[in-house]
Amino acid sequence: MAEPRNILITGGTDGIGLKLAYTYANGGNNVVVTGRRSAEDVKGLLAVNITYIKADQAAPDEAANAIIRALAKLGWHHCDLAILNAGNGKAGDPLAENSRDLINRIDVNLTAPILISHALEELLMASANSKLVLIGSTSHRGASNFASYAASKAGLNGFARSLREEWRGRVNVQIIHPGPIATNMHDKAGFDPGIIKRIFLNPDFVARTIIRKIKKGRSPTSISFAARIIDYLTLRNWFSS
Amino acid sequence: MRVLITGAVEGLGRALCDQLLGNGHFVTAIDYNNEGLAELDQIWGDKISTIAADLSDRAELLNLLEKLKTDPPFDWVILNAGISATGRFEDIPANAYQKLLRINTEAPMIMAAGLAGSNMINKGGSIAFISSLSHATGYPGASVYCASKDAISAYAKSIRPACAKIGLHILTVYPGPVRTNHAERHAPKGADASKRMAPEVLAAHIVTALKGKKCRLYPGGVAKLSRVLGKLAPNTMSRLMRKIIYEKLGTTRF
Ligand SMILES: NC(=O)c1ccc[n+]([C@@H]2O[C@H](COP(=O)([O-])OP(=O)(O)OC[C@H]3O[C@@H](n4cnc5c(N)ncnc54)[C@H](OP(=O)(O)O)[C@@H]3O)[C@@H](O)[C@H]2O)c1
Numbered sequence: 311m312a313e314p315r316n317i318l319i320t321g322g323t324d325g326i327g328l329k330l331a332y333t334y335a336n337g338g339n340n341v342v343v344t345g346r347r348s349a350e351d352v353k354g355l356l357a358v359n360i361t362y363i364k365a366d367q368a369a370p371d372e373a374a375n376a377i378i379r380a381l382a383k384l385g386w387h388h389c390d391l392a393i394l395n396a397g398n399g400k401a402g403d404p405l406a407e408n409s410r411d412l413i414n415r416i417d418v419n420l421t422a423p424i425l426i427s428h429a430l431e432e433l434l435m436a437s438a439n440s441k442l443v444l445i446g447s448t449s450h451r452g453a454s455n456f457a458s459y460a461a462s463k464a465g466l467n468g469f470a471r472s473l474r475e476e477w478r479g480r481v482n483v484q485i486i487h488p489g490p491i492a493t494n495m496h497d498k499a500g501f502d503p504g505i506i507k508r509i510f511l512n513p514d515f516v517a518r519t520i521i522r523k524i525k526k527g528r529s530p531t532s533i534s535f536a537a538r539i540i541d542y543l544t545l546r547n548w549f550s551s
Numbered sequence: 552m553r554v555l556i557t558g559a560v561e562g563l564g565r566a567l568c569d570q571l572l573g574n575g576h577f578v579t580a581i582d583y584n585n586e587g588l589a590e591l592d593q594i595w596g597d598k599i600s601t602i603a604a605d606l607s608d609r610a611e612l613l614n615l616l617e618k619l620k621t622d623p624p625f626d627w628v629i630l631n632a633g634i635s636a637t638g639r640f641e642d643i644p645a646n647a648y649q650k651l652l653r654i655n656t657e658a659p660m661i662m663a664a665g666l667a668g669s670n671m672i673n674k675g676g677s678i679a680f681i682s683s684l685s686h687a688t689g690y691p692g693a694s695v696y697c698a699s700k701d702a703i704s705a706y707a708k709s710i711r712p713a714c715a716k717i718g719l720h721i722l723t724v725y726p727g728p729v730r731t732n733h734a735e736r737h738a739p740k741g742a743d744a745s746k747r748m749a750p751e752v753l754a755a756h757i758v759t760a761l762k763g764k765k766c767r768l769y770p771g772g773v774a775k776l777s778r779v780l781g782k783l784a785p786n787t788m789s790r791l792m793r794k795i796i797y798e799k800l801g802t803t804r805f
Contacts, residue, residue, distance in 0.1 A: 428641065
């Protein structure tokens with residue numbers, strides 16, 4: 311069996327992050343997840359082999375510091391895989407987004423992942439084969455109903471494109487852009503996708519595809535409806551599960 | 552016409568100021584540099600209104616918006632203020648990145664939504680966002696700058712339909728290297744300054760694009776060519792940028 315790897319996943323208390331955490335933990339890895347809630351509040355949500363760090367990305371610098379401090383306490387001297395997945399979104403008229411919304415969106419979705427990448431640099435460099443994965447969104451090309459969200463994800467895309475070149479040969483920097491997924495993200499933002507939620511990507515499929523894409527390491531890469539169809543057509547999926 | 556310009560004291564902002572004032576328009580100039588604003592006041596007198604505000608300071612930014620609400624609406628809003636940070640990603644302190652993202656991304660978003668959302672721009676008016684040619688090419692050695700400029704480009708594109716509904720036009724500008732102090736500070740050593748576009752020339756391109764209500768402006772031949780190459784072969788383009796910029800970077804600057 312392969313050596314257990316040290317894996318950090320931000321936003322691991324729900325949705326895709328939670329699914330990724332369980333899959334990697336069940337594979338025998340050391341998995342640490344972060345979230346905005348208190349440890350008390352997420353008790354019972356996470357399996358015993360998953361460690362939790364509270365790091366609310368609404369304060370990006372504090373979140374990055376909290377993560378580094380906690381990892382040091384856990385005795386991590388290297389990090390093999392960091393998946394920066396935490397994020398929030400809000401649909402609506404872009405001109406109705408007030409300054410609080412805009413500040414929060416950029417802090418949580420863009421500034422925090424950048425500062426966390428920055429803080430993780432030494433731990434990532436200390437692993438021979440490390441990967442830094444950013445979770446973007448297909449809306450990074452612009453979305454008239456998700457303006458600040460699209461902006462934050464486009465920012466991540468630009469960051470990944472440049473840092474991937476900078477860190478080439480040291481850390482594999484990758485950005486993965488999923489299409490709309492049927493997670494709770496939309497409800498949390500007070501947005502009811504209604505009937506179209508039925509055509510949103512299945513969270514299990516997205517988590518599985520993210521893991522496959524991380525193995526391949528290509529960037530940028532998207533997970534879309536076309537990928538869903540290919541997934542269906544792969545015999546492997548007919549026989550498994 | 553009434554024009555609002557942020558980052559008006561130096562570089563491109565100053566060139567825009569001078570050009571628009573020279574053409575007889577009224578300018579509201581925003582900058583954090585008090586002395587520079589005083590100088591503008593002295594030269595242009597009652598043709599200009601200057602307001603000192605540090606756009607990296609959230610409280611000051613919100614105060615500024617409140618103050619602007621007491622003015623008559625603008626015709627053109629040019630969100631030009633921006634800073635950079637160049638060097639290895641890991642060598643620049645985190646607080647410099649926070650400041651950069653506030654000035655380059657957060658502030659123009661807050662100003663655009665704040666002004667357009669409360670009828671502070673006249674029907675038929677325009678908002679101009681200044682992105683960067685790095686949107687087409689990537690920018691190893693300035694990954695957070697690149698992030699900030701990609702973000703603002705996607706934001707501009709995203710609010711365009713909502714703005715069109717209330718009669719506002721959005722222009723996004725993707726300038727390559729400009730001959731300003733900003734470029735001087737952040738370019739690799741020995742780079743040829745004469746190859747950079749003069750700020751006056753860029754300002755003239757922007758004014759023409761605003762008049763023509765264009766959506767996107769890649770000013771000059773280098774920018775237009777880079778845009779096409781960036782589309783055709785994004786990874787090759789980023790690798791090329793690494794060769795011409797990252798591997799030649801001198802000292803870290805932020
Ligand atoms: N759902 C989609 O349609 C979709 C599409 C494309 C990309 N994505 C991206 O995929 C990623 C995961 O989304 P998801 O669908 O799995 O959403 P989700 O179910 O809402 O999960 C998001 C995770 O991030 C955490 N989080 C939210 N705000 C945070 C903060 N301020 N600080 C720290 N953690 C925070 C959440 O914590 P709580 O459990 O406390 O809420 C949760 O663990 C996000 O980056 C999202 O933008 C989603």
